[in-house]
Amino acid sequence: MAVALLGGCGGGSNRLSAKDYRSRLATIGQEANKAQADVEKGLHATSVADLGGILENFADADQRLGDEVSALKPPKDAEAANAELAQGEHDLADEARSAAVALANIKTPKAALALLNTRLQGAKGAQELDHGLTELKKKGYTTGG
Numbered sequence: 609m610a611v612a613l614l615g616g617c618g619g620g621s622n623r624l625s626a627k628d629y630r631s632r633l634a635t636i637g638q639e640a641n642k643a644q645a646d647v648e649k650g651l652h653a654t655s656v657a658d659l660g661g662i663l664e665n666f667a668d669a670d671q672r673l674g675d676e677v678s679a680l681k682p683p684k685d686a687e688a689a690n691a692e693l694a695q696g697e698h699d700l701a702d703e704a705r706s707a708a709v710a711l712a713n714i715k716t717p718k719a720a721l722a723l724l725n726t727r728l729q730g731a732k733g734a735q736e737l738d739h740g741l742t743e744l745k746k747k748g749y750t751t752g753g
Contacts, residue, residue, distance in 0.1 A: 623683055673697045700733025700736075
């Protein structure tokens with residue numbers, strides 16, 4: 609289980625080395641890429657219920673990813689960016705859940721996708737993720753951003 613691999617929590621100052629932190633971010637990045645690919649399947653959903661389910665699964669994945677990131681004990685120079693990355697995952701999960709609830713009164717997948725595009729475009733969580741990843745890239749901890 610990924611959470612076990614990403615321990616990094618606990619007391620003391622057991623900070624991850626830069627190498628270990630990069631490795632853990634890479635693992636989390638792979639999980640995030642899978643969650644993103646899964647939600648993109650929603651573009652081909654044949655019902656609003658299917659789209660809502662895909663969005664809920666994405667929210668659950670983002671919540672878990674945020675928990676994993678926040679459990680990391682990064683090198684000191686990555687603390688702020690790591691916190692922003694975790695917050696972004698959590699905020700995006702909340703935004704996705706809220707959007708899924710908003711689908712309740714939508715009748716067609718096309719209308720649902722239009723609503724999601726409006727609601728999630730420029731989402732706070734996505735902006736936090738982008739900024740956190742950009743900062744981590746500047747510090748050499750990730751290649752994404």
